[in-house]
Amino acid sequence: MDNDATLLLDLDGVSVHRVELLEDGRRRVHLTTADSSARACPACGVFATRSKGRALTRPRDLPYGERALEFFWHKRRWWCGEPACPRKSFTESLPQIPAGARITERLRAAAGRRVRDAGSTVIQAARDLHLSWSTVMASFTVQAREVTGAPLPEVRVLGIDETRRGRTEVGTGCRNREVATGA
Numbered sequence: 001m002d003n004d005a006t007l008l009l010d011l012d013g014v015s016v017h018r019v020e021l022l023e024d025g026r027r028r029v030h031l032t033t034a035d036s037s038a039r040a041c042p043a044c045g046v047f048a049t050r051s052k053g054r055a056l057t058r059p060r061d062l063p064y065g066e067r068a069l070e071f072f073w074h075k076r077r078w079w080c081g082e083p084a085c086p087r088k089s090f091t092e093s094l095p096q097i098p099a100g101a102r103i104t105e106r107l108r109a110a111a112g113r114r115v116r117d118a119g120s121t122v123i124q125a126a127r128d129l130h131l132s133w134s135t136v137m138a139s140f141t142v143q144a145r146e147v148t149g150a151p152l153p154e155v156r157v158l159g160i161d162e163t164r165r166g167r168t169e170v171g172t173g174c175r176n177r178e179v180a181t182g183a
């Protein structure tokens with residue numbers, strides 16, 4: 001269901017079913033599953049066809065405007081149809097909202113990027129995004145590894161800045177001493 005609200009939210013795998021305005025001004029967004037891969041069994045990968053009922057997940061997402069949105073993801077439980085699979089049943093899961101996750105992956109990633117790229121402290125990012133210190137720190141650790149673990153770009157042209165020219169003062173001093181001893 002690609003309605004305007006879904007386009008506005010731009011969260012992969014879910015559709016906006018409706019948006020509810022609560023008395024205190026918060027907006028509650030009811031989400032349904034849009035990506036059929038959410039019903040692939042996490043153990044064997046077979047797509048389930050027999051529903052086991054419904055489940056409700058309330059993941060937190062990035063802030064929108066002045067007030068945060070409240071998510072209600074109405075998802076399904078499924079029976080795995082693969083007889084040999086050790087997993088009998090499971091609830092729907094998406095890369096952006098993994099099973100059991102209390103925040104969306106894009107919120108988690110944004111927290112780490114604030115520290116890595118925007119110079120925020122972990123405490124400040126945690127306050128801004130209403131997350132725990134440990135959540136922000138864990139995200140930052142993962143994102144920092146993307147930088148430090150990335151291979152260095154291949155050197156095509158070695159400029160003059162990268163070479164050392166002449167001898168150092170220490171080297172010169174030694175040579176002079178050797179000359180003096182030999183004389």
Ligand SMILES: [Zn+2]
Pocket residue numbers: 041042043044045046080081082085086087
């Ligand atoms: Zn399975």
